[in-house]
Amino acid sequence: MLELAILGFLKDGPSHGYDLRTKVAALTGHVRPVADGTLYPAIKRMAGAGWLTRKDEPGAAAAPRRVLYLTEAGERELERRLRHPDPLDLSDENRWFTLLAFLRHLDDPAAQAEVLRRRLAFLEQPASFFYDGDRPMRAEEFGDPFRQGLLSIARATSRAELAWLRATIDSLDRGDAP
Amino acid sequence: MLELAILGFLKDGPSHGYDLRTKVAALTGHVRPVADGTLYPAIKRMAGAGWLTRKDEPGAAAAPRRVLYLTEAGERELERRLRHPDPLDLSDENRWFTLLAFLRHLDDPAAQAEVLRRRLAFLEQPASFFYDGDRPMRAEEFGDPFRQGLLSIARATSRAELAWLRATIDSLDRGDAP
DNA sequence: CCGAGATATCTCGGTTCCGATGTATGAACG
DNA sequence: CGTTCATACATCGGAACCGAGATATCTCGG
The missing domain is CATH 1.10.10.10 (Winged helix-like DNA-binding domain superfamily/Winged helix DNA-binding domain)
Structure with a gap:
């Protein structure tokens, strides 16, 4: 990092x-x-x-x-x-956001999009904290407010990043101006 | 952790x-x-x-x-x-969310609220990535989409957690039922 | 002029972690 | 009946990091 x-x-x-x-x-x-x-x-x-x-x-x-x-x-x-991020760079938030801050230095939109796709693939695998088997957990199922908060914060983060990733990958693939 | x-x-x-x-x-x-x-x-x-x-x-x-x-x-x-989280537990996301997942084991609402207050204090100090001096940065000021995304994701996360922290601290202080 | 504080670099000991590798058993499948 | 897979535990070398402390210089207020 x-x-x-x-x-x-x-x-x-x-x-x-x-x-x-x-x-x-x-x-x-x-x-x-x-x-x-x-x-x-x-x-x-x-x-x-x-x-x-x-x-x-x-x-x-x-x-x-x-x-x-x-x-x-x-x-x-x-x-x-x-261009070839270490697996930890894709899973650890600190490392990932650091990489994102400097991805502009990679002078190749296709390679940039590929990196984002890899992070997307990582985020899209279901996180067990979010699921009970295949069924998505609902925050209210946790008896304590702390796990409820953890779940809702994690979901908010996830949503924001997923939306951005998808939009940016599309934009890079289409060759849009930044 | x-x-x-x-x-x-x-x-x-x-x-x-x-x-x-x-x-x-x-x-x-x-x-x-x-x-x-x-x-x-x-x-x-x-x-x-x-x-x-x-x-x-x-x-x-x-x-x-x-x-x-x-x-x-x-x-x-x-x-x-x-009850006495290490400073790193409050600043490192991985450590903090781990602590949050188990804060229910602390059988003392006042102590729980105190822990949340400490995290709140940490989050409330302005992060330099968000500011240019005292002026909040706008995402568009970054020429590349990656730092724009980083900023918007970080803000979304921050907002979600701050709102939850404030609401939960209030609730614990008032002694509400969970 | 003197001390406090900011600037600036470096070292050392200890902790935690990753990655690779090794070992062993029971279950499932053909 | 043999192969493969999942379960389960363990060790080792090395990387990266934290915390504390040491050192030195320049600036500025009193």
């Missing part, structure tokens, strides 16, 4: 750790700041993999910044991750 | 690993099966902590089942985790 976000942000231009921290936190649905202990090791890891290079930029700010530039290998890695 | 789910399910009655696997997978929004390599070590860990005991039940099924029983220490642990 983190690595995809870093690749995606750097694709828009060079940045540095402290700046990425803010941007990444803002991405994840609602502000969940990424710990420094997660971010900086990830940067180091990715530099080691050759996806980005670091240059010291002294005097730019209080502490010395190490500005990060996406390499060509990094661009290829981003493209690869967007 | 997993440990809370296991505690929560066992509170409803004894079960065994393979059964929990199905139940846990069904919980997490949409079916994301928990890997065996995650589940069984978790059970072992929790048995070591004294939260559950294992009894072999030969002949019940093909392979020998090890039926899991929640201990009193396990019940206390469940209660503790529900």
Whole structure:
């Protein structure tokens, strides 16, 4: 998740750790700041993999910044991750929404539509929490308000995303202007 | 996340690993099966902590089942985790919805309302993806349909949950019948 | 001029999880 | 009677992450 976000942000231009921290936190649905202990090791890891290079930029700010530039290998890695998403990217909400935020970087409407179709296929398999056997559950069947709420919130989310997915896939297939 | 789910399910009655696997997978929004390599070590860990005991039940099924029983220490642990949720439980969607599914086990409406209030406080802090400074973003401002979709889906989810949270907190505070 | 706070990076220990792999049994099917 | 499938449990290596702490610089108010 983190690595995809870093690749995606750097694709828009060079940045540095402290700046990425803010941007990444803002991405994840609602502000969940990424710990420094997660971010900086990830940067180091990715530099080691050759996806980005670091240059010291002294005097730019209080502490010395190490500005990060996406390499060509990094661009290829981003493209690869967007085009062939890991199964977890399709099932984990955090990962999926991160991927969605950067799907614009995939310069191929057919490939974009294919990614959306995969998420659609995942969402369309019946979630057991929603069903009792084959029969859809009704919220009132739960004796407690918490599972009722969970069900209704999950349904609202699902409906919104399914409608958007179907409309957007159609639009991409038809080659509409965005 | 997993440990809370296991505690929560066992509170409803004894079960065994393979059964929990199905139940846990069904919980997490949409079916994301928990890997065996995650589940069984978790059970072992929790048995070591004294939260559950294992009894072999030969002949019940093909392979020998090890039926899991929640201990009193396990019940206390469940209660503790529900009453004083870890900050991550309030910010991570997967963790939060898991907690919500078992909040019924907390036998104290005031404490339940307090938990919901904490989640509400978290959701009410403005998410930077939704705002440009103090001004709410409009979906159309994004040039690509993907960030537009992300924003509209996130808003739909947010609205549904906020409405439910406020209504349920009121209801718990007034002491309404469920 | 001094301290507080924001900026900025890095490391370490510990936890949880995934993915792959291994093992074994009973049931169903031909 | 053999193959295949579902059930059931377990271990191992590695990836990713959190939380806490360490360090250093610049700015700004008092």
